[in-house]
Amino acid sequence: MLALQGKKILLGVSGSIAAYKSPILVRLLIKSGADVKVVLTPSALDFVTPTTLSTLSKNPVNSSFTEIKDEEDNPEWNNHVELSLWADFMIIAPATSNTISSMASARCNNLLLACYLSAKCPVFVAPSMDLDMYKHPGNQENLTKLESFGNIILESETGYLASGLKGKGRMMEPSNIIKRIVENIKNEFPLKGKNILISAGPTYEKIDPVRFIGNFSSGKMGFSLAEAAANLGAKVTLISGPSSLKILNNSINLINVVSANEMYNEILKYFFNIDIFISAAAVSDFIPNEFHHLKIKKSQKLNEISLKENIDILFNLGKIKTNQYLVGFALESNDGDKNAYNKLINKNLDAIFLNILSDKQNIFNSDYNHGKYITRKKSISFKLTTKLDLSYKIFEQIINDS
Ligand code: CTP
Secondary structure, eight states: OGGGTTOEEEEEEOSSGGGGGHHHHHHHHHHTTOEEEEEEOGGGGGTSOHHHHHHHHTSOEEOSSEEEOSTTOOEEEOOHHHHHHHOSEEEEEEEOHHHHHHHHTTOOSSHHHHHHHHOOSOEEEEEOOOHHHHHOHHHHHHHHHHHHTTOEEOOOEEEEOTTSOEEEEEOOOHHHHHHHHHHHHHHHOTTTTOEEEEEESBOOEEEETTEEEOOOOOSHHHHHHHHHHHHTTOEEEEEEOSOOOOOSSTTSEEEEOOSHHHHHHHHHHHHTTOSEEEEOOBOOSEEESSOOSSOOOGGGOOOOOOEEEOOOHHHHHHHHOSSOEEEEEEEESSSHHHHHHHHHHHTTOSEEEEEEOOSSOOOTTOSEEEEEEEOSSOEEEEEEEEHHHHHHHHHHHHHHHO
């Protein structure tokens, strides 16, 4: 169950007899590679013990806002905000009628509800109650309300209930809960199965062992594109020129290079096995005519450095491409639309992102960017936003078009 590998899951357990299935759910989540933390409502303690759940989850289990952690009996606050922000998903299973009603009306009289109200991640809710309670219009209204908040209801199953009656109200079986969550994750990962190659940063072209020709590119746009692509489920290789940035998503394959030629050679190793290539690197257009193997001394009175044109990586890739979807970047100070469109055609690209160089906003080293996404058929403007947010917007376009 690769989809759950490394996912941080906060499981909330409320006081229903179905809580006896919570340890099984924890066990299955852990087996699928997830990291699980559990919070209980006080009444859940009547049905399942924190020791069972902490043993299975390998994490402390909390059921109250405070807890004694030192020898002096000082109560320590269980930080519900921290717990909620930690989680990639929250699952409330079983969710009683009481808990569902509190969630729908933002009541907060226990740690589970406080976590729920602070959660920014997707929340899955598995109702568990007797059939008539389940059908009650008040309960149905509350479930609809939770759906309107964006929560995902894991619909109760039909079968024998604790009352001895038969009907709809049983908590969804733990294995089915896992299936539903995995399905949801897959839908959230539209780039799953895609191989994406991204270039980033500047290139440095050596003059002598200590000097080079380079530019101010920080690599932030390329790194943000790589993060977004990986978060959307793609297998990402990022080839970066010199940059101090670190990758956050460990699944990204980061390759460091220095010069344009090194970058091109690394790209070629991957190019014929990828679906999408995004050229966000600020490749140096010029390279010194000759490389001085020894450091040039001041006394040599070097007044000029003779330059020649560097390799145009993207132009070359445009010539040899087969099915790869090629996206370039264009940095323009004037005639942006026209110049970007010409680059799109000349380099045989599928799309190009136009960055407009202005005096007011320095895009180098900034966390923000804006511009236009241009294809042969359309041009879409994007307002100033974070480079990561812009990356998601660019992928939205690529997913639609490719
Ligand atoms: N690019 C490249 N190799 C180069 C120069 C640029 O692969 N030697 C790529 C960039 O990564 C970018 C696109 O080509 O995706 C356009 O880069 P840009 O610097 O805007 O344009 P240039 O082709 O260099 O043309 P000019 O500098 O004259 O505007």
